[in-house]
Amino acid sequence: MWRDHLTEIIVFTFLFLLVSVMGFVAARWRAPNDMAHLDEWGLGGRSFGGWITWFLVGGDLYTAYTFVAVPALMFGAGAAGFFAVPYTIVIYPLVFLVLVRLWSVSHRHGFVTPADFVRNRFDSPVLALLIAITGIVATMPYIALQLIGIEAVLKTMGVTGDNALARHLPIIIAFAILAAYTYQSGLRAPALIAFVKDSLIYIVILVAIVYLPYKLGGWGDIFAAADAKFDASPNPNDGILLNGNNQLQYVTLALGSALALFLYPHSITGVLASKNRDVIKRNMSALPAYSLLLGLIALLGYMAIAAGVKPLPGAKEGTVDNNTVVPLLFDQQFPDWFAGVAYAAIGIGALVPAAIMSIAAANLFTRNIYKEYLKRDASPAQEANVSKITSLVVKVGAVACIVFLDPQFSIDLQLIGGVIILQTLPAVALGLYTRWFHRTGLIVGWAAGMGLGMWMLYQVASPTRKHFGGSAFPLSEFGFDTTRTIYVGIVAVAVNLAVAALVTLALRAAKVAEGVDGTEPDDYFADEGDPRVTPGTESDAASAREPVA
């Protein structure tokens, strides 16, 4: 079986080993005097300029799973899968407005994680702990999903085995290498590898969108083939356009996913690693190039329909694995060596976000659990060390999820992850603008949003499953007389905000202490070269406030 794909496997392996070497060399790239500091290992020295940030954040947000799952969704459901495009348009103005403020206040106070900010802003270690745990729990399944991206490729190349261990061995090896160079080089490794990953992806997609429509009879024929497939299917909600039932779901999913994406710890890590405000703002104009790429990648799902691709069987008897449609399309339509390049693009595409996510999760653990609760007086070197070890643990956990559990479990968890990370919006995103909310109000609101979100997700059925069947919640469950659906996360975060506001009003009336704001209005505009920033010393809420120069 795999012998038919020998050329592909050789090209894939060669490119994979190339980036592995780069990952280890990265430790010496833009090398600092002292690597034993969380700012260096976990944020690349907060020194990345425009180009590096573009590759790093682009490689971070547009993951291998996105590249595999979005066209798979288009292949299966049609227009509904295109939500990825408005989703990745809406996010940049939001980052421009909100995360630039987070960068400034973090630069000023030496924050490494969003929970660091929340702790200082609201003077509440409990709220910070909740934000940190939410971030870690939401990130873990996302890392596991990157493995599914690699597996889809390996499966297509025929690299499978008879038992679980043999089937997963290539992934275990790949992740062991990834873990080793992330341990050594920190954020510099994915930053350097992102150059290769993104270049490969751009080449593959540009070739695909010119060459494949030419082979398949043009865009008109591709859309016609997709239309015919959805017309013939019994599902009323598929098609190349949206219908009355799923429009609300489409826009709320796009907005909710955008809000969720920039709250994910790995996005924030990417943003905090840039060297000044201008780098971030300029990138908000340049990063949408990836959105165009994603839109075109989404359409690969329709090309697979036009090319008559039949997805490979899934893990369970009688199911199909739609995630294999894009690798199969490449296998069928491209010469072997180029299919190998395309597979390497997807495989390496999994490594960059997986590395950044594990670093982000490790930073959350180190700063907001280890330093807060286990070792208050940890030195910067100890912090960096704990983060390095935690990043290993996180990756072992992700591999274990895929090897020992049904991959569907990771997909479910990631669905939940998007909803739960949204529940940090009031504290993190609105907290950057206002301290109006009471810290206890935010905690109660968080709990309400989490509870409601989980309940709603549990209620969503799909044709194949009774629970956790997706994120489109039928409004009829709330007693509305309609067949419309809405994205769970948006409802949950709205309730979260309402509860937080009500509890805030009640606590304020009762004059419950609100704690001290560790930040000043001025901090939200601080930029590179701010005279008040003294690298490496400032990290505690209790530190004295210097007079504004």
Added chain:
Amino acid sequence: MAAPEPEAPSAAPTRAKDHSPWNWLLFIPIVVPLIPVFFNGDSPRVFGFPRFYWLQLAYILLGVATTTLVYQMTKKRGGS
């Protein structure tokens, strides 16, 4: 979603670079792509793409144009 509240301009107003009215323009690429009436149709087709697809891809340009404009209009001049 609550609109961002303006901060009290008491402390060092010269630093308050984020308060430019140009920032309000950023709500255009947040709101417009989320109105299905505009994009949810088949005609007119462009290069074989139904409106649903080409218009949403075109919104990317709307986003780029807006963020670029706002950046140019709000960036500090001279400065270090």
